[in-house]
Amino acid sequence: MKRIAIFPGSFDPITKGHESVILRALPLFDKIVVAIGVNSEKHGFFPLEQRKLWLQEVFADHAKIEIVSYQGLTIDYCLKENIRFILRGLRTSADFEFERTIGQMNKSMHPDIETVFLLTTPEHTHINSSIVREIIRNGGDVFAFVPARLKLS
Amino acid sequence: MKRIAIFPGSFDPITKGHESVILRALPLFDKIVVAIGVNSEKHGFFPLEQRKLWLQEVFADHAKIEIVSYQGLTIDYCLKENIRFILRGLRTSADFEFERTIGQMNKSMHPDIETVFLLTTPEHTHINSSIVREIIRNGGDVFAFVPARLKLS
Amino acid sequence: MKRIAIFPGSFDPITKGHESVILRALPLFDKIVVAIGVNSEKHGFFPLEQRKLWLQEVFADHAKIEIVSYQGLTIDYCLKENIRFILRGLRTSADFEFERTIGQMNKSMHPDIETVFLLTTPEHTHINSSIVREIIRNGGDVFAFVPARLKLS
Amino acid sequence: MKRIAIFPGSFDPITKGHESVILRALPLFDKIVVAIGVNSEKHGFFPLEQRKLWLQEVFADHAKIEIVSYQGLTIDYCLKENIRFILRGLRTSADFEFERTIGQMNKSMHPDIETVFLLTTPEHTHINSSIVREIIRNGGDVFAFVPARLKLS
Amino acid sequence: MKRIAIFPGSFDPITKGHESVILRALPLFDKIVVAIGVNSEKHGFFPLEQRKLWLQEVFADHAKIEIVSYQGLTIDYCLKENIRFILRGLRTSADFEFERTIGQMNKSMHPDIETVFLLTTPEHTHINSSIVREIIRNGGDVFAFVPARLKLS
Amino acid sequence: MKRIAIFPGSFDPITKGHESVILRALPLFDKIVVAIGVNSEKHGFFPLEQRKLWLQEVFADHAKIEIVSYQGLTIDYCLKENIRFILRGLRTSADFEFERTIGQMNKSMHPDIETVFLLTTPEHTHINSSIVREIIRNGGDVFAFVPARLKLS
Numbered sequence: 080m081k082r083i084a085i086f087p088g089s090f091d092p093i094t095k096g097h098e099s100v101i102l103r104a105l106p107l108f109d110k111i112v113v114a115i116g117v118n119s120e121k122h123g124f125f126p127l128e129q130r131k132l133w134l135q136e137v138f139a140d141h142a143k144i145e146i147v148s149y150q151g152l153t154i155d156y157c158l159k160e161n162i163r164f165i166l167r168g169l170r171t172s173a174d175f176e177f178e179r180t181i182g183q184m185n186k187s188m189h190p191d192i193e194t195v196f197l198l199t200t201p202e203h204t205h206i207n208s209s210i211v212r213e214i215i216r217n218g219g220d221v222f223a224f225v226p227a228r229l230k231l232s
Numbered sequence: 233m234k235r236i237a238i239f240p241g242s243f244d245p246i247t248k249g250h251e252s253v254i255l256r257a258l259p260l261f262d263k264i265v266v267a268i269g270v271n272s273e274k275h276g277f278f279p280l281e282q283r284k285l286w287l288q289e290v291f292a293d294h295a296k297i298e299i300v301s302y303q304g305l306t307i308d309y310c311l312k313e314n315i316r317f318i319l320r321g322l323r324t325s326a327d328f329e330f331e332r333t334i335g336q337m338n339k340s341m342h343p344d345i346e347t348v349f350l351l352t353t354p355e356h357t358h359i360n361s362s363i364v365r366e367i368i369r370n371g372g373d374v375f376a377f378v379p380a381r382l383k384l385s
Numbered sequence: 386m387k388r389i390a391i392f393p394g395s396f397d398p399i400t401k402g403h404e405s406v407i408l409r410a411l412p413l414f415d416k417i418v419v420a421i422g423v424n425s426e427k428h429g430f431f432p433l434e435q436r437k438l439w440l441q442e443v444f445a446d447h448a449k450i451e452i453v454s455y456q457g458l459t460i461d462y463c464l465k466e467n468i469r470f471i472l473r474g475l476r477t478s479a480d481f482e483f484e485r486t487i488g489q490m491n492k493s494m495h496p497d498i499e500t501v502f503l504l505t506t507p508e509h510t511h512i513n514s515s516i517v518r519e520i521i522r523n524g525g526d527v528f529a530f531v532p533a534r535l536k537l538s
Numbered sequence: 539m540k541r542i543a544i545f546p547g548s549f550d551p552i553t554k555g556h557e558s559v560i561l562r563a564l565p566l567f568d569k570i571v572v573a574i575g576v577n578s579e580k581h582g583f584f585p586l587e588q589r590k591l592w593l594q595e596v597f598a599d600h601a602k603i604e605i606v607s608y609q610g611l612t613i614d615y616c617l618k619e620n621i622r623f624i625l626r627g628l629r630t631s632a633d634f635e636f637e638r639t640i641g642q643m644n645k646s647m648h649p650d651i652e653t654v655f656l657l658t659t660p661e662h663t664h665i666n667s668s669i670v671r672e673i674i675r676n677g678g679d680v681f682a683f684v685p686a687r688l689k690l691s
Numbered sequence: 692m693k694r695i696a697i698f699p700g701s702f703d704p705i706t707k708g709h710e711s712v713i714l715r716a717l718p719l720f721d722k723i724v725v726a727i728g729v730n731s732e733k734h735g736f737f738p739l740e741q742r743k744l745w746l747q748e749v750f751a752d753h754a755k756i757e758i759v760s761y762q763g764l765t766i767d768y769c770l771k772e773n774i775r776f777i778l779r780g781l782r783t784s785a786d787f788e789f790e791r792t793i794g795q796m797n798k799s800m801h802p803d804i805e806t807v808f809l810l811t812t813p814e815h816t817h818i819n820s821s822i823v824r825e826i827i828r829n830g831g832d833v834f835a836f837v838p839a840r841l842k843l844s
Numbered sequence: 845m846k847r848i849a850i851f852p853g854s855f856d857p858i859t860k861g862h863e864s865v866i867l868r869a870l871p872l873f874d875k876i877v878v879a880i881g882v883n884s885e886k887h888g889f890f891p892l893e894q895r896k897l898w899l900q901e902v903f904a905d906h907a908k909i910e911i912v913s914y915q916g917l918t919i920d921y922c923l924k925e926n927i928r929f930i931l932r933g934l935r936t937s938a939d940f941e942f943e944r945t946i947g948q949m950n951k952s953m954h955p956d957i958e959t960v961f962l963l964t965t966p967e968h969t970h971i972n973s974s975i976v977r978e979i980i981r982n983g984g985d986v987f988a989f990v991p992a993r994l995k996l997s
Contacts, residue, residue, distance in 0.1 A: 082260065103346055106316065107235065107260065151523045163259065169332070169349070172325035172937055173788045176479045179322070182351045183511035187529050188520075193256055196322070196349040198335045202967050205795035214800075217763045223799050305982045325478055326635045329938045336970035340988050341979075355508050358642035367647075370611045376646050388566065409652055412622065413541065413566070458829045469565065475638070475655070478631035482783045485628070488657045489817035493835050494826075499562055502628070502655040504641045631784055632941045661814050664948035673953075676917045682952050694872065715958055718928065719847065719872070775871065781944070781961070784937035791934070794963045805868055808934070808961040810947045 081109040084164040084195065087116050087153045090130050091123045094211060096203040098137055098226045100168035104197055105143055112162065113138065115148040124212045137226045154185050157192050165194040170204045234262045237317040237348065240269050240306045243283050244276045247364060249356040251290055251379045253321035257350055258296060265315065266291065268301040277365045290379045307338050310345050318347040323357045387415045390470040390501065393422050393459045396436050397429045400517060402509040404443055404532045406474035410503055411449060418468065419444065421454040430518045443532045460491050463498050471500040476510045540568040543623040543654065546575050546612045549589050550582045553670060555662040557596055557685045559627035563656055564602055571621065572597065574607040583671045596685045613644050616651050624653040629663045693721040696776035696807065699728050699765045702742050703735045706823060708815040710749055710838045712780035716809055717755060724774065725750065727760040736824045749838045766797050769804050777806040782816045846874045849929040849960065852881050852918045855895050856888045859976060861968040863902055863991045865933035869962055870908055877927065878903065880913040889977045902991045919950050922957050930959040935969045 086101055090113075101111060113134055117127060131146060138144040149156045153165065165185065167178055182194035199206075206224045214221050221231065239254055243266075254264060266287055270280060284299060291297040302309045306318065318338065320331055335347035352359075359377045367374050374384065392407055396419075407417060419440055423433060437452060444450040455462045459471065471491065475481055488500035505512075512530045520527050527537065545560055549572075560570060572593055576586060590605060597603040608615045612624065624644065628634055641653035658665075665683045673680050680690065698713055702725075713723060725746055729739060743758060750756040761768045765777065777797065781787055794806035811818075818836045826833050833843065851866055855878075866876060878899055882892060896911060903909040914921045918930065930950065934940055947959035964971075971989045979986050986996065 080259075106233075107346070107348065152520060152525050155523070155525065169328065171788045171792070172328050173479065173785065175322065175325050175328040176477045179351055180477070180511050180513050180516065183354050184513070184516055184520075184530070186351070186353065187511070188525065193260070194351060195260065196351075198332055198339070198347060198349075200339065201336050201970050204969065205792050205799070205966050207792050207796070210792065210796055214764060214796075217767070219764050219767065219800065224796070305979060305984050308982070308984065324635045324639070326632065326938065329936045333936070333970050333972050333975065337972070337975055337979075337989070340970070341984065354511050357510060358507050358639050358646070360639050360643070363639065363643055367611060367643075370614070372611050372614065372647065377643070386565075412539075413652070413654065458826060458831050461829070461831065475634065478634050479785065481628065481631050481634040482785045485657055486783070486817050486819050486822065489660050490819070490822055490826075490836070492657070492659065493817070494831065499566070500657060501566065502657075504638055504645070504653060504655075506645065507642050630941045630945070632938065660817050663816065664813050664945050664952070666945050666949070669945065669949055673917065673949075676920070678917050678920065678953065683949070692871075718845075719958070719960065781940065784940050787934065787937050787940040791963055795966050798963070798965065805872070806963060807872065808963075810944055810951070810959060810961075812951065813948050 082107070082164065083110045083112065083162045084108045084166040085112045085114050085153065085157060085162045086166045087114045089123060089208070090115055090134060091125055091208060092130060092211065092225055092229060092231070093133055093137060094203070094206045094208055094224055095226055096168060096170065096199050096206040099200055099203055100166070100197050101138070101144065102141075104166050105141065107195070108143070108164065108166075110143050110145065111166065112145050112147055112160070114156065116153065117148050117150050119150065133229055136228045154189055154192060158189065163192055165192060167194060167196050168199050169196050170199045235260070235317065236263045236265065236315045237261045237319040238265045238267050238306065238310060238315045239319045240267045242276060242361070243268055243287060244278055244361060245283060245364065245378055245382060245384070246286055246290060247356070247359045247361055247377050248379055249321060249323065249352050249359040252353055252356050253319070253350050254291070254297065255294075257319050258294065260348070261296070261317065261319075263296050263298065264319065265298050265300055265313070267309065269306065270301050270303050272303065286382055289381045307342055307345060311342065316345055318345060320347060320349050321352050322349050323352045388413070388470065389416045389418065389468045390414045390472040391418045391420050391459065391463060391468045392472045393420045395429060395514070396421055396440060397431055397514060398436060398517065398531055398535060398537070399439055399443060400509070400512045400514055400530055401532055402474060402476065402505050402512040405506055405509055406472070406503050407444070407450065408447075410472050411447065413501070414449070414470065414472075416449050416451065417472065418451050418453055418466070420462065422459065423454050423456050425456065439535055442534045460495055460498060464495065469498055471498060473500060473502050474505050475502050476505045541566070541623065542569045542571065542621045543567045543625040544571045544573050544612065544616060544621045545625045546573045548582060548667070549574055549593060550584055550667060551589065551670065551684055551688060551690070552592055552596060553662075553665045553667055553683050554685055555627060555629065555658050555665040558659055558662050559625070559656050560597070560603065561600075563625050564600065566654070567602070567623065567625075569602050569604065570625065571604050571606055571619070573615065575612065576607050576609050578609065592688055595687045613648055613651060617648065622651055624651060626653060626655050627658050628655050629658045694719070694776065695722045695724065695774045696720045696778040697724045697726050697765065697769060697774045698778045699726045701735060701820070702727055702746060703737055703820060704742060704823065704837055704841060704843070705745055705749060706815070706818045706820055706836050707838055708780060708782065708811050708818040711812055711815050712778070712809050713750070713756065714753075716778050717753065719807070720755070720776065722755050722757065723778065724757050724759055724772070726768065728765065729760050729762050731762065745841055748840045766801055766804060770801065775804055777804060779806060779808050780811050781808050782811045847872070847929065848875045848877065848927045849873045849931040850877045850879050850918065850922060850927045851931045852879045854888060854973070855880055855899060856890055856973060857895060857976065857990055857994060857996070858898055858902060859968075859971045859973055859989055860991055861933060861935065861964050861971040864965055864968050865931070865962050866903070866909065869931050870906065872960070873908070873929065875908050875910065876931065877910050877912055877925070879921065881918065882913050882915045884915065898994055901993045919954055919957060923954065928957055930957060932959060932961050933964050934961050935964045
């Protein structure tokens, strides 16, 4: 059986932290689905199409990575698409406590789906999407925090 | 290339928490090496041979699991045995901070070796080897905390 | 003097975690007031009347439990109703830091009112009301997370 | 049925933090047993008899408080003495994670025994027995950290 | 070169915790700029002018303290005003994780600007601006949490 | 008045994390005393003289840095030497909780002495002296974790 993982997120925008976790997880899986969760009640800072384009550019050289968007619960998308692993990065202990709650609730709804965690690398541990947006909103330069292929200006 | 993981520990004794993480990680790897780290300066509560026997009994039905013991750094054992993944379970945020330090130091010494984390399941999150030993030392009953196959009396 | 405790919350909806803490605290108190805090600026996901009905059903067999709703500060309600203990459950260290701030501020305003904490049991530690709402909103099944008497469909 | 709580510790020495939690818990219980846990393998900094004398002096005015020492697991002492509540103070989130592990393991061994937590008051949150001992060992003055009735010189 | 620090915040309202950190940091710097960050998208609870007046009253006796307001990123304000140190208080580990993210992102954008932290004193560790606002909103008395010079009624 | 800080530690051995915090704090102080705390009951892994030599080499180019060793409480050394600031680095929230306890106890003994914290930089956040020693003990290479001037072989 193929080992397929989903890496869900809003990627608003994708950061170097996301990019690093996804690339480092490639040897572990046969395919990684990078999936933009769309919340009908909460609009993103960047339009969905823009975020998708960025993901496609960043991972253009990796045939094992697929870019999708989805609505509803991540766990329901996994069941529909026959995905058995959810991939997440861990930066801080606040992250950990949040992810543990989600991961354990998912597990108790669908015991066959397992959440797998990698650490962010030290030089990316402080990168946070909402602060990246705050910097962009104020005209600051975020090149240190987002993948080199993103053109934000 | 085969996906081989090591799950290092002192297993003094193995708990239901360890057992659960190892079994749940089986679909992710082609082989899991459950490895007792031997520290020449620190004796275990149970003799090494006893701990090894217990591991062999607990995982007797799983051909993909191998039981070993090793000395020295986990990362050096991985290099020697061509193991690319270190598997760890996460219970609490204290665990997480400790594992992050070890995992990031390992990664900066050998960037090709990746630490992969699973969550403990909720009903095992509170199980702690050193408290299990404390209970045994005082004649208490630990059947709720260790695998069913362990005979501790 | 009677030992009366208030267990304040939004109960939007009540979870198995709340239910377990309240029932386990019964031997400690002569009466527990389960109190829905009403915030005039923030509407609940479920209507107040629905939430109250659920609480009444869940605790119907317990004469020592009373269901109320209140506006304003919990501490002011305690003073008015002559309640000396605030009862809270603790799941995670994030919970703890939040509750400590509230508990210590309450204590410095009214030193006679004491906050008393019980732990959630391991199998309920991951249950979180806002994720339960998110699951309901997306049509998922939350029977594992809410008391058996709740009819959510 | 009487509500009896045990407050276990090494009290080596008792601090203002312990004293405050015990006194503030008095309205909640009919009796509080302040119990020095004796570990045959680990000697205290102060002799057991000295620690016991200090506890007796500190709580001399409180008929509802009893001073004892015990060996073995706290939970076994509770069963033998028919004590249903374990009382603990919480200072920090590190404390909380440690106490949660102990509390949940106790609960899974004996579901009838409940651990009850109070917060330390803000002005005592930083007081730590092992640092108090370190200060004493170096000839420093700890009057700010221990009950007024202790004569340490 | 003069050592100038900025203490940024919304001061909505200033608390005894803020006041204590700023006064205790005075011996460390030649000048401290207490700076109200103005967010064009988020209105404060108290009007900007009121918050500024309060700061001026609280620090009226300290010639080394200057009160300003600013828009945009703190780091950009520092560059413009030639400020090399950002001063922050730390209360809890949740605070710490948040401040570390901000501080390390600032540092990677402008390595010359250093964030310097002081601890809140124990008796102020539990004071939290958003709970202070919640108490005010409900007609409670916050004199224990805000500087003596504030007239809130 | 001159601003003098002490940076106390065991420096067994000094790491890149220590080095970075001390160098980055130089603009804040007129002098930094890097002080090896000597504990008569606990021997170091490296001899005191070796640790001192390493500190002298690492900071040889910085006239504002002085290397000393001391016995007893840090706070007593500060009083004797007229040092008003204690400098510490913060890596993790576990660090923070430990440092807060020490810092607040010091402050309540001697209110005039202030502890000042800098963050470690992201690339040094995972470096931990005791793991560095463990790697050395097992013959591993620690060049990534200690200052370039240290000759460990």
